[in-house]
């Protein structure tokens with residue numbers, strides 16, 4: 001409750017001061033510690049039949065980890081789209097010339113109507129300026145009966161993030177950046193999607209030095225917004241805790257499914 005109130009206060013007073021994450025400058029450090037969740041892609045592919053004839057779009061592909069996984073596991077024609085040249089440059093050097101990475105935004109997809117069999121976005125929608133437009137574009141480029149999956153976090157899940165134990169201000173910062181899941185669901189329905197439903201997804205992992213490195217490098221965009229002193233002390237506490245005991249990181253996401 002407190003977190004929600006703080007979020008509303010932040011929304012009202014400080015939202016205008018916040019700047020969008022500059023992924024071009026993040027790109028050099030992105031992926032040094034952060035790891036894609038293979039389980040998440042398994043979940044996606046368990047629900048949607050994707051084969052070598054399928055055409056898949058990864059919206060906000062970033063450095064391309066998820067696009068590459070989908071290609072590797074299905075042989076599908078996979079395209080990744082992202083506005084950040086820096087992130088795309090990293091995606092392209094992964095050497096997967098079978099996956100095409102293009103510059104573009106979710107709100108204005110440079111594709112003809114009804115081209116894709118599956119469209120997904122992971123940890124992206126909170127960065128998109130016009131979220132309703134993102135869904136109307138997704139609807140336009142999907143084939144009839146094809147599926148879209150938007151992976152995001154609900155307000156409750158944002159409050160429970162493991163990282164918030166060390167950097168408490170990320171709760172209010174994230175509440176201001178993320179749309180409520182119910183709002184995203186409504187936007188999807190009003191864009192024409194049917195069978196819109198949500199599903200919780202939890203990943204439970206031991207905290208490793210890799211994760212601490214991702215935090216240190218601020219690979220999670222919200223950490224850029226945490227005050228310096230809080231960041232320093234949170235990182236110090238995280239390292240100390242990890243030195244003393246095994247830490248388990250339980251992070252929750254919401255998958256929002258819809259079909260055309």
Ligand SMILES: C[S@@+](CC[C@H](N)C(=O)[O-])C[C@H]1O[C@@H](n2cnc3c(N)ncnc32)[C@H](O)[C@@H]1O
Nearest residue numbers: 023060061062084087105106122123124127128
């Ligand atoms: C947290 S990263 C996630 C990258 C990737 N999906 C992953 O999970 O590794 C967010 C990505 O969203 C991209 N992004 C920001 N605004 C966007 C927009 N309007 N349309 C599409 N992607 C956008 C950023 O450039 C960045 O690469």
